[in-house]
Amino acid sequence: MDATTPAAGTSAPPPGLDTMNVTVKIKRYDPEKDARAYWAEYRLDVRPTDRVLDVLNQIKWEMDGSLSYRRSCAHGVCGSDAMLINGVNRLACKLLVRDLGSSIAVEPIRGLEVVKDLIVDMEPFFDSYKSVLPYFVNDDPEPARERLQSPEDREIFDESTKCILCAACTTSCPVFWTNGNYVGPAAIVNAHRFIFDSRDQATDERLAALNQPSGLWRCRTAYNCTEACPRDIPITKQIEEVKRALLWRQA
Template identity: 60%
Template sequence: MRIKMRIRRFNPETDSSPWWGEYWVDVEATDRVLDALHQVKWYQDGTLTLRRSCAHGICGSDAMVINGRNALACKVLMQDVGDVCQVEALRSMPLIKDLVVDMEPFFAKYRAVLPYLINEELPAAGERRQSQEARARFDDTTKCILCAACTTSCPSFWANEDYIGPAAIVQAHRFIFDDRDTAADLRLRALNDVDGVWRCRTVFNCVQACPREIDVTRAIGEVKLALMNGGD
């Protein structure tokens, strides 16, 4: 099948603003958008710049806006994009070049929620045991791959880039509800900020955008309730 790729291009050294480049590619129905982008880069225009690493939906580096919706280029099949596939960089992130955005502000928010296990006490028997029920409490939010598809699909984030965003809240949820962790209060304090969890307007774009099918809004809701109840 022959598909037209519309790619939003931007080179900071030569362009004053982004523009749409159009390329025709021959692809199989079961090829992915990433394969089509490779065709453009490898055989038509080597200056096309994009991020990708594992190409199998695990590393989260090729999140982009595909036909108006955030997704991983390595997970969307060409048979699902129609005759024209429009691709652009994630929104509301500093644009570096073509499909590459600066992820540093995103990771700064990730670091702000202390995304690691904090427990100063030594484990009693050489390791910290956890029941299956306690592990299941935060199972959903362990699946996050930090691709930023959720945060950059969020209208609250478009309106205010200081909003900590769904991804950081999901990461906080993962540790707040881990019964081995002892620093839930620190994370909840960070999320109780004016640009914290309360900026969520339950729009559900994040749930729709998440390539790992995490129930993001539910996680955010549980953090809101934890704050209302004064802890976890």
């Protein structure tokens, strides 16, 4: 076969004007083989409009089948593929090659134990999330139809309903890196979603859960979370709103 002709059925793009050669460094670790993580390097032709996830797929499907990562929806709504890409937490499916250039470095998100390659143990993250009572509570008898809520009251917590639990925020937080027990920005966003919902009745319990040694007050307003959020949630602002709500209650 001509070296420039892709194999039949290959998922790589044909080389040409609309492709570019990239060098991808990936921090890899296989607990069954490696004593420690190492950088592996791959060179390949991709389209500038490819997502980083497409690039990872191309490496896995054409070059090294053992490369492991989570992915599902591939357009930024399922939250599976948060990674540290060129030093910043991003969803691999929501970042295009043309926005990175020809040199791409991918590592697992930080602060959670690496299980294999880009896959981390998400359980501590979900445990923190669950600790803030991230569910609607209203013990009044249910009305025959919907509970009423004005568009203005609905708007107050609109941004926090966008969270997809990808962990990009929490794993970009320097407080979380040094204290893995810190509840983290994602959990606080999900508390915010209910604290500011006019229909909910469990604000006291939720604020109490956050008013713990590893809770809300660990936040040092570094803004990393806000910058990392792939859903553009103003996380730091929301954390401040929850802090204020707690102070008001205490006052």
